[in-house]
Amino acid sequence: MSGMGTAEVTLLEDGRACFAVPAKNAKRDPAARIQAMSVVDDADQSGRKMWAPRLWEMQGGGLPVSSLSCIAYGQTLEGVPASPALELAENRAYYVSLNVRPSDRSDPTRGYYAKFCVLGRGAERRIKLIAENSPGWDSGSCQ
Numbered sequence: 001m002s003g004m005g006t007a008e009v010t011l012l013e014d015g016r017a018c019f020a021v022p023a024k025n026a027k028r029d030p031a032a033r034i035q036a037m038s039v040v041d042d043a044d045q046s047g048r049k050m051w052a053p054r055l056w057e058m059q060g061g062g063l064p065v066s067s068l069s070c071i072a073y074g075q076t077l078e079g080v081p082a083s084p085a086l087e088l089a090e091n092r093a094y095y096v097s098l099n100v101r102p103s104d105r106s107d108p109t110r111g112y113y114a115k116f117c118v119l120g121r122g123a124e125r126r127i128k129l130i131a132e133n134s135p136g137w138d139s140g141s142c143q
Helices: 023-027 135-137
Strands: 004-006 006-013 017-020 033-041 048-052 095-099 109-118 126-130
Touching: 006 023, 006 126, 017 033, 017 095, 017 109
Parallel strands: 004 109
Antiparallel strands: 006 017, 033 048, 033 095, 095 109, 109 126
16 A cells, blocks of 8 residues: 555536545545645646645544545535635646545555546536546646
8 A cells, every 4th residue: 555546536417526535445444534635737837726625624624534425626615715616627637636634544545646637518528537657647638
């Protein structure tokens, strides 16, 4: 096991991206807490933040992974300050990171990350994950 894992990125019926700790990891340590999360524009060299809820400010110091299936992009969470989510553009690469505090000190996993693109519009909208070994991973492109 390593210090980082791959985050899950799915698409909700309303067209928003949704981010989660993989189910097998959440099941292994349901009391782990997501303390921070950010979505950045991977194609922008400045690393422009698109959305970053301050989950560490929640009561309990984060969001228990067992309490949710995923965090929807732009979702308002009670007691969590966040700047408004900027619109995710079609055919643009984004990077999401979830920083986690495990309840089991023997678990070295401290975070999950993924790169993704939003493709299509309306009923054709979908998420494309960018594999770490693909050219798009380093270039910030959806290719």
